[in-house]
Amino acid sequence: MPFTIASQVSFEEDIKKSRFQAIAVPVENEQDVKDFLELNKDVSTTHQCWAWKIGHHVRFNDDGEPSGTAGRPILATIEGNELTNILVLVNRWYGGIKLGTGGLVRAYGGCAGQCLLLAEKIELIEKKKVSFSCQFNEWAIFQYELNQQQIEYTEEYTATGVSVIALLQVHQIEPLTLKIQDVSRGREQLKVIEDIQND
Missing domain, CATH: 3.30.230.30 (Impact, N-terminal domain)
Incomplete structure (x- = not known):
């Protein structure tokens, strides 16, 4: 560790x-x-x-x-x-x-x-950068979830909804993935952004 x-x-x-x-x-x-x-x-x-x-x-x-x-x-x-x-x-x-x-x-x-x-x-807790999108009416649910778990995130409002980039601890990825699929009825997916290590 x-x-x-x-x-x-x-x-x-x-x-x-x-x-x-x-x-x-x-x-x-x-x-x-x-x-x-x-x-x-x-x-x-x-x-x-x-x-x-x-x-x-x-x-x-x-x-x-x-x-x-x-x-x-x-x-x-x-x-x-x-x-x-x-x-x-x-x-x-x-x-x-x-x-x-x-x-x-x-x-x-x-x-x-x-x-x-x-x-x-x-x-040192490994974190991964993830992204997902949601509709405006779903954002309050996710925002509450992210704040509850003290997850760092940035949101950007687009014409169609909200696109979010968050920093998750590894064990938080799966529960959020399921939550997104559940709330968006399978429409949205959580994407893990590969960490770009600049050497």
Whole structure:
């Protein structure tokens, strides 16, 4: 069962005069990653190394540290904690003492690990995007149903009725499918929109 973290956490430590600061944050997609990294650009740091994992997609960046000493250990920590939909950024302010490659791996991986220990893990519930249409007089029934189950949706009014896009947890798909067939007397179908993963 995949887990992510409930909210942003951070951890700081000094290692041989270098200051390390790890920030872990839950992310939904690559745009979230870009926005967070843009927002947390810090010119005072010597290095800003990071790793993220969303589903099966992973990326990491050593930001000028020797290859494999920063981004990869951070990613290993994410995977070791069985987390996904998460970004971990580790900032380093160089203190004048070289740590060597082994020291860097331990510092980046260790700082990221300590940070993740502070995070509250939550089960990641897979959601699928679905669409369906209904007539104006049926919309109130579906709207009530969606609101009751706290389902996120957007509706668009067309000439013939209402077209709806909703984000459902997997276990909610079948009951809603049956409801739609029932209310529309088999006229309408629930369609699952395949998630487009942009790599």
